[in-house]
Amino acid sequence: MSPAVNSPHVVNIEDLRRIAQQRVPKAVFDYLDGGAEAELTLLENCRAFREVIFRPRSAIAIGECTVSTRVLGHELSIPAMLAPVGYSRLMHPGGEVAAARAAGEAGTGYILSTISGHKLEDVKAGSKGPVWYQLYLLGGREAAEGALDRARRAGFSALVITVDTPVAGFRERDPRNGMTELLGTSVFAKIPYLPDLLAHPGWLASFLFDGGVPRLENVVTPGKGAMELVDIAAALADAVVTWEDLRWIREVWPGPIVVKGLLTGDDARRAVDEGAAAVVVSNHGGRQLDSVSATLRALPEVVAAVNGQVEVLMDGGVRRGSDIVKALCLGARAVLIGRAYAYGLAAAGQAGVARALQILRIDVERTLRLLGCPSVAALDRSYIGVPRSWCVP
Numbered sequence: 001m002s003p004a005v006n007s008p009h010v011v012n013i014e015d016l017r018r019i020a021q022q023r024v025p026k027a028v029f030d031y032l033d034g035g036a037e038a039e040l041t042l043l044e045n046c047r048a049f050r051e052v053i054f055r056p057r058s059a060i061a062i063g064e065c066t067v068s069t070r071v072l073g074h075e076l077s078i079p080a081m082l083a084p085v086g087y088s089r090l091m092h093p094g095g096e097v098a099a100a101r102a103a104g105e106a107g108t109g110y111i112l113s114t115i116s117g118h119k120l121e122d123v124k125a126g127s128k129g130p131v132w133y134q135l136y137l138l139g140g141r142e143a144a145e146g147a148l149d150r151a152r153r154a155g156f157s158a159l160v161i162t163v164d165t166p167v168a169g170f171r172e173r174d175p176r177n178g179m180t181e182l183l184g185t186s187v188f189a190k191i192p193y194l195p196d197l198l199a200h201p202g203w204l205a206s207f208l209f210d211g212g213v214p215r216l217e218n219v220v221t222p223g224k225g226a227m228e229l230v231d232i233a234a235a236l237a238d239a240v241v242t243w244e245d246l247r248w249i250r251e252v253w254p255g256p257i258v259v260k261g262l263l264t265g266d267d268a269r270r271a272v273d274e275g276a277a278a279v280v281v282s283n284h285g286g287r288q289l290d291s292v293s294a295t296l297r298a299l300p301e302v303v304a305a306v307n308g309q310v311e312v313l314m315d316g317g318v319r320r321g322s323d324i325v326k327a328l329c330l331g332a333r334a335v336l337i338g339r340a341y342a343y344g345l346a347a348a349g350q351a352g353v354a355r356a357l358q359i360l361r362i363d364v365e366r367t368l369r370l371l372g373c374p375s376v377a378a379l380d381r382s383y384i385g386v387p388r389s390w391c392v393p
């Protein structure tokens with residue numbers, strides 16, 4: 001493990017965030033750290049966890065404490081998987097391969113975004129754990145069918161369909177930092193933004209050595225090859241996924257389908273009716289529609305609506321093991337973590353992701369012991385208190 005992330009001073013995810021902020025250019029850090037518009041939902045996701053209090057059971061000795069769980073039949077060492085994070089290869093050349101490898105080493109799963117710079121076959125081969133593929137309809141159905149066929153043959157065990165991205169959310173930090181210009185081909189357009197890159201020579205050297213802006217290796221349009229990264233915002237605008245598309249996807253993907261990006265009981269029931277094996281309560285980490293509910297607050301409605309028919313996962317704002325425990329108390333089978341591991345990736349590649357997972361795992365076990373609860377499977381509403389203003393069914 002790299003010394004910086006292994007230092008005794010790195011005790012929580014916020015410490016990894018600080019190291020990431022120093023290592024990568026502001027444009028890359030803000031892309032990772034920021035949210036849509038006024039960033040209200042981004043803040044709310046984290047704030048909601050603070051509003052939930054624990055109700056521990058005291059004077060209980062716990063011998064063995066079980067933090068492992070099962071998600072879609074996979075045994076996971078902790079109730080947290082790595083969420084799909086686009087452009088990971090900009091954060092560190094190891095990108096998606098490094099993150100998947102760290103997840104596998106830690107005994108958990110990784111979800112590969114369509115917006116990925118490494119070939120999906122290499123990502124799967126790099127990990128000992130389960131790997132799922134997250135689909136955007138970038139490049140249309142033909143490109144998607146090609147990717148799904150490759151994913152199936154490579155051994156991806158589930159497909160995640162993200163349904164909260166009819167267009168890309170407006171992340172105001174990105175245009176200010178010149179993200180489009182920096183990813184584009186015009187050297188002239190990059191000039192105003194070069195001081196930011198030059199101020200991070202370590203990152204810049206590794207980025208250039210890695211070949212510069214990567215192509216989207218898993219969005220291959222016949223006759224055109226791998227899509228260029230810069231096309232994304234425009235391509236996403238044409239890539240809305242509808243319930244009708246889900247029916248078509250079920251025909252071309254034989255394995256389990258996970259619908260990610262739901263915030264209401266109605267949409268969750270619809271996903272169940274359309275054949276989803278699991279749903280993810282998610283607002284894309286506050287990066288899409290701003291002012292939607294914090295996901296922790298939306299979780300109980302979805303759990304009640306699906307009534308045990310499918311597994312419910314959630315993401316958004318998870319920065320501590322205690323956050324994971326709170327989500328499980330409210331009915332999630334497991335959480336996905338996005339920024340919590342991406343900060344580690346940007347800080348130190350695979351070693352940083354490993355450190356993030358280690359921090360969260362230790363946190364979860366300590367929290368269970370302090371709560372007087374022997375296993376994550378035994379967590380329920382009785383271990384927490386939620387504010388009266390929350391509508392918890």
Ligand SMILES: Cc1cc2nc3c(=O)[nH]c(=O)nc-3n(C[C@H](O)[C@H](O)[C@H](O)COP(=O)(O)O)c2cc1C
Pocket residue numbers: 031032033045083084085086087113114115134162260282283284285286287315316317318336337338339340342
């Ligand atoms: C930098 C970044 C890129 C993301 N890219 C994708 C993506 O390509 N596909 C997707 O479904 N979700 C994407 N997400 C959303 C995450 O999968 C997840 O829902 C979110 O990060 C959870 O919130 P958290 O970061 O607070 O944990 C991205 C999130 C971040 C931070």
